[in-house]
Structure formats: structure tokens, C-alpha cells
Amino acid sequence: MTDNADISADLKTRVESAIADRTPLAIVAGGTKQFMGRMIQAEDFDVSEHRGVISYEASELVLTARAGTPLSSVEATLAEKGQMLPFEPPYFGHGATLGGTVACGLSGPRRPYAGAVRDFVLGVTLINGKAEVLRFGGEVMKNVAGYDVSRLVTGALGTLGLMLDVSLKVLPVPAEDLTLTFDMDFAEAIQQMNRWAARPIPISGACHDGEQLRLRLSGTAGGVNTAAERLGGERQNGEDFWRDLRELQLRFFDGDDPLWRLSVPPTTPPLALPGRTLVDWGGALRWLKSDADGDSIRSVVSTAGGHATLFKGGDRTGQVFHPLPAKLLDIHRRLKRAFDPDRIFNPGKMYEGV
Amino acid sequence: MQNSETAAVDHGLDRAALAKMLRQILPAEAVLFEEEDLRPYECDGLTAYRKLPLVAVLPDTLEQVRAVMRLCYEKNVPVVARGAGTGLSGGALPLENGVLLSLAKFNRILEVDAVARTARVQPGVRNLAISESVSHLDLYYAPDPSSQIACSIGGNVAENAGGLHCLKYGLTVHNIIELKMVTVEGELIVIGGRGLDSPGYDLLALMTGSEGMLGVIVEVTVKLLPKPECARLTLAAFDDVEKAGAAVGRIIADGIIPAGLEMMDNAAIRATDDFVQAGYPTDAVAILLCELDGTEQEVGDQLQQVRALLDDCGATEVRVARDEDERARFWAGRKAAFPAAGRLSPDYYCMDGTIPRRELPNVLAGMGAMSKEYGLPIMNVFHAGDGNLHPLILYDANVPGEIERVEELGSKILQLCIDAGGTITGEHGVGIEKINQMCVQFKSPELLQFHAVKHAFDEHELLNPGKAVPTLNRCAEFGAMHVHEGKLPFPDIERF
Numbered sequence A: 001m002t003d004n005a006d007i008s009a010d011l012k013t014r015v016e017s018a019i020a021d022r023t024p025l026a027i028v029a030g031g032t033k034q035f036m037g038r039m040i041q042a043e044d045f046d047v048s049e050h051r052g053v054i055s056y057e058a059s060e061l062v063l064t065a066r067a068g069t070p071l072s073s074v075e076a077t078l079a080e081k082g083q084m085l086p087f088e089p090p091y092f093g094h095g096a097t098l099g100g101t102v103a104c105g106l107s108g109p110r111r112p113y114a115g116a117v118r119d120f121v122l123g124v125t126l127i128n129g130k131a132e133v134l135r136f137g138g139e140v141m142k143n144v145a146g147y148d149v150s151r152l153v154t155g156a157l158g159t160l161g162l163m164l165d166v167s168l169k170v171l172p173v174p175a176e177d178l179t180l181t182f183d184m185d186f187a188e189a190i191q192q193m194n195r196w197a198a199r200p201i202p203i204s205g206a207c208h209d210g211e212q213l214r215l216r217l218s219g220t221a222g223g224v225n226t227a228a229e230r231l232g233g234e235r236q237n238g239e240d241f242w243r244d245l246r247e248l249q250l251r252f253f254d255g256d257d258p259l260w261r262l263s264v265p266p267t268t269p270p271l272a273l274p275g276r277t278l279v280d281w282g283g284a285l286r287w288l289k290s291d292a293d294g295d296s297i298r299s300v301v302s303t304a305g306g307h308a309t310l311f312k313g314g315d316r317t318g319q320v321f322h323p324l325p326a327k328l329l330d331i332h333r334r335l336k337r338a339f340d341p342d343r344i345f346n347p348g349k350m351y352e353g354v
Numbered sequence B: 001m002q003n004s005e006t007a008a009v010d011h012g013l014d015r016a017a018l019a020k021m022l023r024q025i026l027p028a029e030a031v032l033f034e035e036e037d038l039r040p041y042e043c044d045g046l047t048a049y050r051k052l053p054l055v056a057v058l059p060d061t062l063e064q065v066r067a068v069m070r071l072c073y074e075k076n077v078p079v080v081a082r083g084a085g086t087g088l089s090g091g092a093l094p095l096e097n098g099v100l101l102s103l104a105k106f107n108r109i110l111e112v113d114a115v116a117r118t119a120r121v122q123p124g125v126r127n128l129a130i131s132e133s134v135s136h137l138d139l140y141y142a143p144d145p146s147s148q149i150a151c152s153i154g155g156n157v158a159e160n161a162g163g164l165h166c167l168k169y170g171l172t173v174h175n176i177i178e179l180k181m182v183t184v185e186g187e188l189i190v191i192g193g194r195g196l197d198s199p200g201y202d203l204l205a206l207m208t209g210s211e212g213m214l215g216v217i218v219e220v221t222v223k224l225l226p227k228p229e230c231a232r233l234t235l236a237a238f239d240d241v242e243k244a245g246a247a248v249g250r251i252i253a254d255g256i257i258p259a260g261l262e263m264m265d266n267a268a269i270r271a272t273d274d275f276v277q278a279g280y281p282t283d284a285v286a287i288l289l290c291e292l293d294g295t296e297q298e299v300g301d302q303l304q305q306v307r308a309l310l311d312d313c314g315a316t317e318v319r320v321a322r323d324e325d326e327r328a329r330f331w332a333g334r335k336a337a338f339p340a341a342g343r344l345s346p347d348y349y350c351m352d353g354t355i356p357r358r359e360l361p362n363v364l365a366g367m368g369a370m371s372k373e374y375g376l377p378i379m380n381v382f383h384a385g386d387g388n389l390h391p392l393i394l395y396d397a398n399v400p401g402e403i404e405r406v407e408e409l410g411s412k413i414l415q416l417c418i419d420a421g422g423t424i425t426g427e428h429g430v431g432i433e434k435i436n437q438m439c440v441q442f443k444s445p446e447l448l449q450f451h452a453v454k455h456a457f458d459e460h461e462l463l464n465p466g467k468a469v470p471t472l473n474r475c476a477e478f479g480a481m482h483v484h485e486g487k488l489p490f491p492d493i494e495r496f
Ligand SMILES: Cc1cc2nc3c(=O)[nH]c(=O)nc-3n(C[C@H](O)[C@H](O)[C@H](O)COP(=O)(O)OP(=O)(O)OC[C@H]3O[C@@H](n4cnc5c(N)ncnc54)[C@H](O)[C@@H]3O)c2cc1C
Pocket: B044, B045, B080, B081, B082, B083, B084, B085, B086, B087, B088, B090, B091, B092, B103, B123, B144, B145, B146, B147, B150, B151, B152, B153, B154, B155, B156, B157, B158, B159, B160, B161, B162, B163, B164, B211, B212, B213, B215, B216, B217, B218, B338, B339, B427, B428, B464
């Protein structure tokens, strides 16, 4: 397998034949995120060979790469120039690709402070459900010509088409990272994280793992050290911790109970839910290991103003994502039809009929 | 002038009949139909295009907006939403057979959550009013378009407005978390949420920059950021535009993301310095304004680095604003660029292309040549950090034929941006102004995909029809007028 291959013509042909014989396709690249979304009946469509960085210019802060490019090689390319993907994407396994990361809309611990993957997507090339190759957005930072389809397909789990390549805004790696730990209980930690976020402190991660509050600071050496002196706490080498948090490999994530991802307003106090909870994103993300029934979890989270996803494990044939109000679901179905009228791409992966 | 299309729909209602129906659901004073009352709504900031709507309405409750939409939907009447009318692409230009829906009365800040750092506001609230109302909490709303004293947050969302500080803090799309929207049928829906993401497709991003084509925004929840502890502004002068452009690339490649990084050419330096006495070096060929913000230490660390880089890139002069007064003065010049152009010349036409930064010298040279060819001066200010150009073409609308030549020059400049790998609009939107250039930037399947997206929200094309996305027929017509290298674009469309 080569590092650089443009197989878009083959991919288009495959989509054309799928349309002709009405075969739904399940898009697969690295196979690291198959556990996400709803279970679907479709033929595997391996797109991982469409790979390679197409262009990268550090002074422009823009990288364009084919969707099958391994995430590790994207990050290595950037690291050579002292740059990074600011949303700190999780891999969830060896073969993670750029396309899978964007399609799944996955961002790591830095998300509340730097932005999510959607905040950095500048453009995409897409094969839609009519086998047309379409280019939206571009390689420039600001672009309001036409609807923002690039961000619409980000996190759409491949249901609107096959991404061929993606252009992303990238950022310099901060000169210094530093992790502080504080002994504090859960409820107090949530309040503290919010108080800090309202002050000009160079935060790049804030988590409570059930035992301690951990805060990561990133920036210039002077900025980070002065902030650390003011905040107190205990300095720690945090690199492994933040990696294991990002990859969901902390001990917390062990065990067979389903893993729920609760996205809530950051100030939400601890929720009364059975199971174990870990707080990330400065309070805005709660991981829950629980075998409680889905409806009761969703109802508690809805009341708090958030939404719940059955992230891993559990029953993946029913509702995996938070149910949408009727009119919104209708808009989703219409958008699906607008991009993929014959329901070729990952049909039902997100919602029934989507 | 480009022909703005009247919406194809024929609802058969005349002004009096429509006004009468609207007065049954709105207070009498909220329905305008006399010519003199409609005049203020005939155009937005792109004043070359003017049209009176059939009726203008100024609802002030959500229920009223819904009732207006329900009525218009039922009667097949097109609707154009309007915020403050500062748009520069004719997005809020009324339709002769349509309703102009002003959101001006929705000007209340509904809720500020200092702990969660959000503000829930009505769409007619002015951009700057948000930052002013939370200033005592040491918070602010980051996107700061130069029109921020006047433009509305609803209009900002509809255009994905940017500002002087969006290089570091992002555009509108990066700074909002929830919208309430009334659909074309009059239903109220919530998009996004109070957390950092929401289930399903990213409709929040899709709505941002959608130019009033997908729904009427009736409430916006914005993110608030802590005010930086310290901000320092550096002014650097150059005797060569290419050197200034290279300095921008060097700063960024060196790992620094300034809060703002702006460039002005000599014409802009002179015009603004004359106007607000900013203290710019008026003999410089170009100046850069580079603002660093953060904690004292961060800014201190980076300031040294930036100074060294600027010297290294051949700056003829580097000045760091001594105090807040001088910093405000340096910025005042940049912010006054448009009005300063207005003082120099009876009229000016503001363009909005974005290009990859490395193309800056080529594009500037190209524009210089075109400016000579057309005998029309161009003054340049741009968001250099993100490659967003605002060439201002100076002209006099009273000279017969001049406006046509300005438009021709403008479309050549946009072509230059597309050829450089850029886009026809970075933040002002397509509206009616750049509708033909959309045919150059996109191919027909892409335009058809945009129409399909619109139809998912608005099947009968009642929301701001004729704007933002051209029909293929229109592109065919435009293509017939502008045959490119002997090839007709859109060969698949029937000619007429
Ligand atoms: C001097 C000057 C400087 C400027 N500087 C900048 C700048 O630095 N950056 C920048 O990005 N822009 C700038 N602009 C352009 C303009 O101010 C922005 O586009 C702004 O976002 C428009 O807001 P508005 O409230 O005036 O919208 P309007 O002009 O009223 O409307 C703009 C579009 O939004 C739609 N719309 C408005 N409100 C709603 C709503 N509630 N729901 C649905 N659709 C709606 C309209 O239909 C229209 O298509 C400048 C303009 C001027 C005159």
C-alpha cells in the first residue's frame, strides 16, 4: 500500500454501481470507529487507500489531505513544522484516518478552549449520493460563498456522502504545557473550572476523574508558569493522563457497562444518575459508565439542557443518539434526501431514515 | 448593474390587500405600506441596488413573527428578513412582490449567564451592545465587525460576520452556541444547544452565513470570552508590499497567532490618517498592525519575537503603541478606512475576496494594473492574517457609465481572487451583488446541491429568493456574456 494514492475515480465508479443496483454502503477506512452510531445493514466500502497529504503550507496554517490519510501521518507532517490539529482528535486505535475523524466529529480535551473539529474544517470534496464529485469551501480562512456544506458533513457520520479530501486550519503547537492537580470533589471542581474559564488563564484542558481536578495550561513559557504560580495546585507530568483521557483508556473506562457521552451546559451540577461519572471539557462533557436504561438517562440529561449519546456498548439497534424533536428530524430526513436520495451512504447510522 | 430577479412566485395580492391581511395579525403601526414609510427599507449598505417592498412589517413578539410567516406561507408571499441593513452585498434588498420583515424591534438582551459565559439575545441587538452589557463582568463577545456599532447579531449570524480579531478568536460561527429560528411555515425550532455540541447534523453551522435563505433567526445565544489581561499593538512600516506580506507569513510560521493582523496600503494610510489623525507614517508603502493579547507574560514573550521578525523582514519603522490612547488611535485609523474612502471620493465600492496569503503580492500587483487600466483608484485595507481583502474602488456615480465600469472592474478583481485559489466573499456574503460570480466559483452540480439544501428548509422558495445561489439559467445567461477562453460554461443548460 502506498502513502499517496488518488483513487477517486474508482470510488466514484463504485458509488455509481451501488446507485445502479441500490446497494447501501457502509463507509470504512481505518475501522477504528465502527463501534459508533447505530448498527446498519450495508456492504462494507473500504476507502482507506485514498490517501496522502495533498498540500500543506505552514505559513498559511492550512493542510489538505485525502480522507484515507492516517491521522498519525497528518499529525507527524504538522509536527515537523511545529504545528498541530488544535482539536486534539482521539484515535481509538491504530488505523485512525483523517476522514473518519472528521466524519465522526471527534474532538479531545482541548475542545472547549481551542474549538472542535468543525471549527477547523475549511473545505471538503465530497461524492454525493448521485455520484457527483463536489467541492465546497476551500483552503482560505474565511469563505461565505454558498452554504457551509463542509461543516454540515463534519460529524454527519458519512450519511451525506463520501468525503474525498478535507482542508483544515491548523495552529502552532504551544511552547509549553503544564498540568496541575487539585484535591477537590466533583461538585466543587465543576464550579472551579467555570470560574477559571471566565478569567484570562491559558487553559487547554480541565477534567475531574472522580478523584482529582486536573488542569492543563498551554502557551508561552512565561504565560504558563505565571498562571501556575497564581493558581497553586500540584505540578505533574500530565502527558500520559491527557492522552489516556483522549483515547478513553483511563481506568475509569474499564468494565462492561455501556459508555454514555453526556454533553451538557458546563455549569451543570453533578447529575443524579446511577453509575460512575468523569467530567471533561471544563464541565461540559460527562462520561457515564452505567447500565441504567436509556430513556431515564436521556430524560435527566434533557432536563439539564443537554443531550446523551450511547457512545459505546449497549443496544445499538435502537436510538443511539439523542432523539430529535419532530420538525428537526424532518429537516434531517430532507437534508439526507437532498444529498443522498437513494440512501446509499451509511443509511440509518445516525437516525432511522437518516 | 446586475438584474435582481423578482421572485418567480405570483401570489396575485396587491399592496392594499396584503397590508390588510397583515394588519389583522399585527398592530397597525407595525405594518408599513405608504411609499414614504417604505423608503428607509429600499436598500441595505449596498446602495446601488434599490427596490421598494410590497409591504414592510415590524413585529415585536415571537408570536407575531410566526403569524407573519404562516400568512406568507399560506399566501405564497416571499419574505426578506432584515436586521440593521448594514449588509454590503444586497442581502436585505427587498422584493417588489414581497414582505420585508424587519427584526429591529427585537433589541433586548434576554439573559446573561456570567458563570457559563453566555448571553441570550434577540436578533436585533447591536453587535457592540452585547460586549457593552457584559463589560462589567470582564467578559466580551469576540467577533467585532467594523460596523459593530450598527449591525445586528441576527445579521451577523446570517452573514457569518468576521472582525478585526477573528484570526485568533474566530468568526460568528465559532462564537454562537444556540439559535431559535422560525421556519418558513411559521414553526419555532431550536438549533444547537447550551452545551458545546448538539445531536444530529451541524445545523448551527449551516444556518450561519445562510443569508436569510433557510429561516428567520429570532434568538441567538452567544459565547462570551474573558477580556484578555493585556493587549499590545505594534505598527510596522514597509517600503514594499511584498515585504509586508512576507512578514505576515513569517509571524504566523513562527508560531504566533496575533489577535489581529491588518495591512493597509499607501492610499489607505493617507486617507485614514488625514481623517482621524492616527499618526501613521504617511510615506510608507504599506503598514502592518499586529495586536498581541493574553497575559502580561505571554504578550511580553511574543512582543520581543514579533519585533525581531519585523526588523528581519525589512520593516522601515516599528512602533509599539505606548499606552491605551495610542493603541486606540492606531486602531481608529484602520476602523475608519471605509468612511475615509467616503470622504475622498463621492462613492466607493467595497470588495471582499479572500485569497491564500502567499498570493498577496500577485493579487495586489494584478489589482494595481487593473486600476490603471480602468482609470479608477483602488485603496486597500485587509485582514492580512487571514487573507481577506477589502479593495475599495473609488468612483463617482454621477458620471454616466462609471458605475458599470466599476462593476466590471469589481468582477475582474473577484476573478483574480478565484484564480489565486481564493473565494469571492470572505465575510460580506453573496446577496445579489456577487450572484453572477457564484457561477464562476461553483460548477452546476454544486449549485444544484445548494438549491437542494435550500429546498430541505424552504421548498417553495419563499425566503429571500433570488439571492446567494444563482439558478443555472442565470449562470447560462451570465456565461453567454462572459465566454471564458472560448469555452461556454454550463454547456448543459439550454440557451435562450
Ligand atoms: C462600514 C461598514 C463596515 C463593515 N465591516 C464589516 C466587517 O468588518 N466584517 C463583516 O463581516 N461585515 C462588515 N460589514 C457588513 C455588515 O455590517 C455585516 O454583514 C453585518 O453582519 C450585517 O448585519 P445587519 O444586521 O446590518 O444585516 P442586514 O444587512 O439587515 O441583513 C444581512 C443579511 O442577513 C439577513 N438577515 C438579517 N437578519 C436576519 C434574521 N434575524 N434572520 C434571518 N436572516 C436575517 C438578511 O436577509 C440579509 O440577507 C460592514 C458594513 C459596513 C457598512
